[in-house]
Amino acid sequence: MARRENPEINAGSMADIAFLLLIFFLVTTTMNVDSGVSKKLAEKPPVDYVPPKIKMKNIFEISINRNNELFVDGEVMELKDLKEAAVKFVDNGGGIGNPINGEEKGKECDYCGGDKDPESSDHPNKAIISVESDRLTEYGVYVTVQDELLSAFAELRNKLCQKKYNMSFPELEGKFIDSGRKDEALKAKVKFIKQSYPQIITDLDPQN
Amino acid sequence: MSKFRKKKKGMPALSTASLPDIVFMLLFFFMVTTTMRETSLLIDAPSLPSASQVKKLEHKSLVSTIYVGKAKDTKYGDKYNSIQLNDKIGTPxxxxxxxxxxxxxVAEVEIPLMTTSIKADKQSNVGTLTDIRLKLRDINALKLSLSTNTGSSIKK
Structure with a gap:
């Protein structure tokens, strides 16, 4: 009987199979980058801490009740009007601000575009936005409020940045990050913008 | 002169036998590195709120995630306020x-950089978030990220 020789298995298509698998895994494993509204919590105050006196006109009071209705400085407001109101409040610049950079006296806001209403906030670095929410408020609404406030700040920062450096604030920040966070000139610019409109948003603790 | 017969010239066929090996190596690399580090969810996958002013979370190893939503197990009730820590439902x-x-x-120097990401369903209540927030503040875990989808949340 003639010896039958085993025909070699053609391995040529093996690569195709492997490629198919490879592409499948490449496509299906979406690296979902987490993103979110970032918040920095205030440190826990010491027991004997006496909160500083803040003028009422420097506080922008937002409260959300359990029916997800919004009250701003005691008046009902719709969510879509919140950003505008926040911009108006922060950018008012009706008085003298807190001293910055070790200066002795605070200055007037020379970059604000607001109405300079003496009944509204003195200076962006004095303007405090406080958010009070009921325990039963819907989380989605709460996040939306936070987002609107942040976008109000983004708008103000953008406007100032456009005026001073002829580019938008994200652009400036992007350039700074591209320089490996080392470029001192850019760093100073970013810091200046951030300092001009500091995000002072506090969440009120629940009252007992 | 048959001795000096002209040699047949031409490229020898390139062996592709090792090609599968290379591709398999790549395949294994991707299979191993893309670990699905998602813990199995004990709550219904939260439908996140959306926001436009979002920041990306960097340094995955410094992020701890807390889920808030409706528990799959009905013994925790049907409210959207169950908190999942690691792989069990917990309390604040x-x-x-x-x-x-x-x-x-985590190395000690990196502890202040640690971020807590809260993935909460948009139907959950702020009270739950407040409870978590106070606990985080007590132990000085001050960086917080409220996980959202990207997009505008307001219909104008």
Whole structure:
């Protein structure tokens, strides 16, 4: 009987199979980058801490009740009007601000575009936005409020940045990050913008 | 002169036998590196709120995630306020322990950079968030990220 020789298995298509698998895994494993509204919590105050006196006109009071209705400085407001109101409040610049950079006296806001209403906030670095929410408020609404406030700040920062450096604030920040966070000139610019409109948003603790 | 017969010239066929090996190597690399580090969810996948002013979370190893939503197991009730820490449903009190445990795996200098990401369903209540927030503040875990989808949340 003639010896039958085993025909070699053609391995040529093996690569195709492997490629198919490879592409499948490449496509299906979406690296979902987490993103979110970032918040920095205030440190826990010491027991004997006496909160500083803040003028009422420097506080922008937002409260959300359990029916997800919004009250701003005691008046009902719709969510879509919140950003505008926040911009108006922060950018008012009706008085003298807190001293910055070790200066002795605070200055007037020379970059604000607001109405300079003496009944509204003195200076962006004095303007405090406080958010009070009921325990039963819907989380989605709460996040939306936070987002609107942040976008109000983004708008103000953008406007100032456009005026001073002829580019938008994200652009400036992007350039700074591209320089490996080392470029001192850019760093100073970013810091200046951030300092001009500091995000002072506090969440009120629940009252007992 | 048959001795000096002209040699047949031409490229020898390139062996492709090792091609599958190379591709398999790549395949294994991708299979191994893309670990699905998602813990199995004990709550219904939260439908996140959306926001436009979002920041990306960097340094995955410094992020600890807390889920808030409706528990799959009905014994926790049908409200959207169950908190999942690691792989069990917990209470706000257990957040402290959860964060302290996460800190054990991190170098001391990096502890202030640790971020807590809260993935909460948009139907959950702010009260739950407040509870978590107070616990986080007690142990100085001050960086917080409220996980959202990207997009505008307001219909104008």
């Amino acid at each position: 009190e257990m957040v402290t322990e959860f964060i302290l445990k996460a800190r054990e795996d």
